Amino acid sequence: MKFNLKKYRTGLLALIVIASATSCKKYLDEPNKSNFTQQNYFTTQSQARAFVNGIYGNNLNGQNYGTYFFQNGDAYGEAPFITLELFAGHATSLGQSVNNNNVIFERTDPTNPGFETVWKSCYTAIAECNIALNRIPAISMDDATKKSMLGEVYFLRAFYYYHLVRLYGDVPLITAPVDLNSSLLYPSRTAKEQVYDLVVSDLLAAEQSGLPGTNGMLASMGAVHTLLSSVYLTMAGYPLQKTENYQKAADEAKQALPLYTLFTDYAYLHDNAHKNQGELIFQANYDATKNATNAITQLTVPFNLPVGVYGDHLGAMIPTDAFFASYEAGDKRTQEQQFYFSQYPSSDGKSTVIFGEHCLYKYFHVESSVSGTANSGKCDENWTLLRLPEAMLTYAEASNEVNGPTADAYAAVNQIRTRANLAPLAGLTKDQFRVAIWKERYHELAFEDKSYFDIQRTHQIYDVKNNVFGPATSTANEQGVTMKDQYYLWPIPQREISTNNKLTQNTGW
Numbered sequence: 001m002k003f004n005l006k007k008y009r010t011g012l013l014a015l016i017v018i019a020s021a022t023s024c025k026k027y028l029d030e031p032n033k034s035n036f037t038q039q040n041y042f043t044t045q046s047q048a049r050a051f052v053n054g055i056y057g058n059n060l061n062g063q064n065y066g067t068y069f070f071q072n073g074d075a076y077g078e079a080p081f082i083t084l085e086l087f088a089g090h091a092t093s094l095g096q097s098v099n100n101n102n103v104i105f106e107r108t109d110p111t112n113p114g115f116e117t118v119w120k121s122c123y124t125a126i127a128e129c130n131i132a133l134n135r136i137p138a139i140s141m142d143d144a145t146k147k148s149m150l151g152e153v154y155f156l157r158a159f160y161y162y163h164l165v166r167l168y169g170d171v172p173l174i175t176a177p178v179d180l181n182s183s184l185l186y187p188s189r190t191a192k193e194q195v196y197d198l199v200v201s202d203l204l205a206a207e208q209s210g211l212p213g214t215n216g217m218l219a220s221m222g223a224v225h226t227l228l229s230s231v232y233l234t235m236a237g238y239p240l241q242k243t244e245n246y247q248k249a250a251d252e253a254k255q256a257l258p259l260y261t262l263f264t265d266y267a268y269l270h271d272n273a274h275k276n277q278g279e280l281i282f283q284a285n286y287d288a289t290k291n292a293t294n295a296i297t298q299l300t301v302p303f304n305l306p307v308g309v310y311g312d313h314l315g316a317m318i319p320t321d322a323f324f325a326s327y328e329a330g331d332k333r334t335q336e337q338q339f340y341f342s343q344y345p346s347s348d349g350k351s352t353v354i355f356g357e358h359c360l361y362k363y364f365h366v367e368s369s370v371s372g373t374a375n376s377g378k379c380d381e382n383w384t385l386l387r388l389p390e391a392m393l394t395y396a397e398a399s400n401e402v403n404g405p406t407a408d409a410y411a412a413v414n415q416i417r418t419r420a421n422l423a424p425l426a427g428l429t430k431d432q433f434r435v436a437i438w439k440e441r442y443h444e445l446a447f448e449d450k451s452y453f454d455i456q457r458t459h460q461i462y463d464v465k466n467n468v469f470g471p472a473t474s475t476a477n478e479q480g481v482t483m484k485d486q487y488y489l490w491p492i493p494q495r496e497i498s499t500n501n502k503l504t505q506n507t508g509w
Contacts, residue, residue, distance in 0.1 A: 042135035042136065042138070042139060043139065044139065044141075045139060045140075045141035045142075045145065045146075047139075048132070048135075048136045048139050048141070048149060049149065051128070051131075051132055052132055052136075052149055052152055052153060054066075054128065055125055055128045055129055055132065055153065055156050056156065056218070056284075057069075057125075057284060065120070065121040065122075065124040065125055066121070066124075066125045066156075066284075067159075067284040067383075067385060068284050068294075068383075069117060069118060069121030069122070070284065070383055070385075070449070071284075071294045071295065071296060071383060072117050072121065073114070073117070073295075074113075076094055076096055076097035076098075076099070076100065076314070076316065077093060077094050077097055077100060077299045077314050077316020077317065078097055078099045078100055078112075078113060078114055078316075079114070079117075079295075079299070079316075080114055080117055080118050081296075081383070081449055082100065082299065082316055082317045083099075083100070083103055083112075083114040084449040084452050085317055085447050085449065085451065085452070086100055086103040086104050086317070087103060087452040087455075087487065088451035088452045088455060088461075089104070089461065089477035089478070089479060089481060089483070090319060090320055090322075090323040090442075090446075090451065090462075090464065090477070090478070091104075091317050091318060091319055091320060091323075091447070092104070092318045092320060092479075093315075093316050093317060093318070094303060094314055094315055094316045095303075097316060099112050099113065099114065100316065104479065104481065105479075105481060106481055106483070106484055106487060109491070109494075109509070110491035110492065110493055110494040110497065110505065110509055111493075111494045112491075115490050115491060115492075115493045116493035116494075116495060116496075118163065118164075118167060118490075119164070119168070119492075119493050119496060120493075122160040122161075122163055122164050123160075123164075123172075123174075125156065125157075125160050126157055126160050126161065126174065127174075127177070127178070129153050129156055129157035129160070130157070130174065130175060130176055130177050130178075131177050132150075132153045133150065133153055133154070133157075134176060134177050136149060136150055136153070137150070144210055147209050147210050148209055148210045148211055148212075150205075150209060151205065151206040151207075151208075151209020151210065151211045151219065151224075152206075152209075152211065152218060152219040154202040154203065154205045154206040154209065155202070155203065155206040155211075155219040155223065155224055155227070156219065157202050158198075158199045158200075158202035158203045158206070158227065158231075159227060159385075161173075161195055161198060161199050161202075162199050162227070162230075162231060164195070165192050165195040165196060165199070166234065166453055166456060167489065167490045168489060168490055168491075168492060168506065169192050169239075169489045169506060170189040170190060170191055170192050170195070171189060171190065171192075171195060172184070172187035172188065172189060172190060172503075173190035173194055173195050173198060174187060175198065186500045186501075186502055187500070187502065187503075188502040188503070189502075189503060189504060192239070192240075193240065196231070196235055196240065199231055200228070200231060200232075200235075203224055203227060203228040203231065204228075206219065206224045207221070207224050207225070207228070211224065213259050214259050214260065214281075215276070216275065216276025216277060216280045216281065216282060216283050217276045217283065217285050219282070220281075220282070221259070222256045222259040222260060222281050223281050223282040223386055225252045225253065225255045225256035225391070226252075226253065226256045226281050226282070226386045226390065226391045226394075227282075227386060228252045229248075229249045229250075229251075229252035229253035229256065229391060229394045229395070229398070230249075230390070230394060232245040232246070232248040232249035232252060232398070233245070233246070233249040233394050233397065233398055233457070234453070234456075234457045236249060236398070236401070236457075237456075237457030237458055237459075238456065238457055238458070238459050238488075239456075239488075243401070246398045246399075246401040246402050247398070247402050249394055249395075249398035250394075250395055250398035250399040250402060253391045253392070253394045253395035253398065254395055254408075256281070256388075256391045257388070257391060257392060257395065257412070260278065260279050260281060260388040260391075261278055261279065261388075262278070262279050262388060262389070262415060262416070262419055263278045263279055264419075266332075266333070266338045266339060266362065267337075267366075269362055269384070269387075270362055270363060270364065270365060270381050271365075271366065271367065272367050272380070272381075275382045276382070278388075279387055279388035279389065280382070280384055280387060280388075281385075281386040281387055281388060281391070282384075282385045282386040283382040283383060283384050283385060284382060284383040284385060285382050286379075286380035286381065286382055286383075287380055288368070288374075288375035288378040288379075288380040289375070292380060293378045293379055293380050294379055294380070294381065294383070295312070295314075295379065296363050296365070296379055296381050296383065297310065297363060297364055297365045297368065297369070297379045297381065298310045298311070298312045298313065298314055298379065299314050299316040299317060300315075300316070300317050300318075300359060300360045300363045300364070301313050301314070301315065301359060301364065302315050302318070302353075302355045302356075302357060302359050303315030305353050305355065306346045306347040306348070306353060307344045307346070307347065307353055307355075307369070308344075308347055308364075308365075308368070308369030308370075308377075309347045309368075309369060309370065309371045309376050309377045310368075310369070310377050310379075311377065315359075317360070317447065318357055318358075318359060318360075319340065319357075319358055319359070319360065319446070319447065320464075320478050320479065321357070321358070322464045322465050322478035323446075323464050323478065324340060324358045325464070326442075326443070326462070326464035326467060327443055328422055330421055330422065331420050331421065331422055331443070332419070332420045332421040332422075333420050333443065333444070333446075337361050338361065338362075339360070339361060339362045339446060340358040340359065340360060340361050340362075341355075341358070341359060341361040341364065342354070342355050342356075342357065342358050342359070343355060344364075347369075347371065348371075360447055362446075362447070363381065363447075365379045365380075365381040367380075368380065368381075384448065387445070387448070389416050389444045389445065390441075390445055390450065392412040392413065392415065392416060393412070393413060393416070393437055393440055393441050393444070393445075395408075395409065395412050396409040396410075396412045396413045396433075396437050397434065397437045397438075397441075400430060400433050400434055400437065401430075401434070404429075404430040404433070405425075405428055405429075405430065405433035409433070410424070410425055410426065413425060413436070413437060413440055416440060416444055417440070420444075435468075435469060438454070438458070438460070438462070438469060439462070439467075441454060442454075442462050455472050455483070455488075456488055456489075458472075459471065459472050459473075459488075460472055461475050461477060461483065463475050463476075463477070464477075464478055465478055472488075473485055484508065485507075485508060486506065486507060486508025486509055489506045490506070491505060491506050491509035492504075492505055492506060492509075
């Protein structure tokens, strides 16, 4: 689909506002109107609150955007959260999925629908952020409330642009509402350095907005610090290589760490009782009672085996045996029903299903897998976007680059290892500690859409068979694939190129 801000500014604007208001009725005290416009809608605090809630994610004609776009895909598992992992090379996919297998074996092209899903979803949300930042300042409301609400929007715009600039490189930078007469209806690409500058500026603004310390459902100060630490860590690596940002990454991560606590049970990462709590910094929230469900579990259980009462058992993202074997001996995360599982009672409870492979228990939603429950077969597991171990490992890695492995850096990573029943790290050189942190990121944040971004910023891949890191474009992964240079970025979606002659394609695509 064309980068269609014309569509977003006119016909879809009313739909977006109505959809947002419908999903957030408790905030509204205004009668429903059929002629919503920017001018007559943004008049009250409750309207602004409803609109901002909509930026986190909504459903427009069956199309998810906002933070929910990660799960938006088709029946073959061609969803962004899977595509991102397949680029990292440590998973197999459903045999019928042409696009997923083309990604694995590096024969995909700009027509892959996943590339368009991410582009369109992020720019839809950014367009709404720009409207909110333009209209909310004029609304009469408590100053602290207004400032905090704008802080949420700055955080969200940074979140979406951060994904765009990492995946596509130079992307159009649009920071104001676009109407039918705007030259930005068909924008050109902006240098990635300027996009990163905007991301940092927005997050710094969010830091000064008075957001609450924690709130897993909405933007919070902890989420801002965690995201900004990730941004600085990325900027210190490729392609910008601004190494002065290592200290900034460490400083931001350190501010997030005291706000959260590690879970004592890995099951809390994917159950309903612990959503938005503990170590879960920022999540895309689902609720089956409001028909907000997803296919995370169906996509990650083994193909065509009766594991849970789901309509589909797709096996669209299955860890390779070699990746599973790369964990240290005795690592609790590899024990049955911790991060992975290889067997489970059948959906009728009469037998045990043996998989013949290790699937992702960290995405198995027990609540929806049982027959006879209110939400049987309706997965509403939250999708975790930011988690405490990421901030801990970012702090350890960034501070090591500045000062070598300090006591605080060891403490951060060793908390994660202690929970996994592993011996603490000690006595490492700066280079050894760096590699140890990289491995810990792969193992702790496994299949959480972090690995591909780590490859981009380090230009190294994890050679799991030999338990070492090697140059990304000359080291084959466990599936015998060596990464092509062009795969450091995604291609600009073909429909965008075809409908906007100002856009150019990334090298090699």
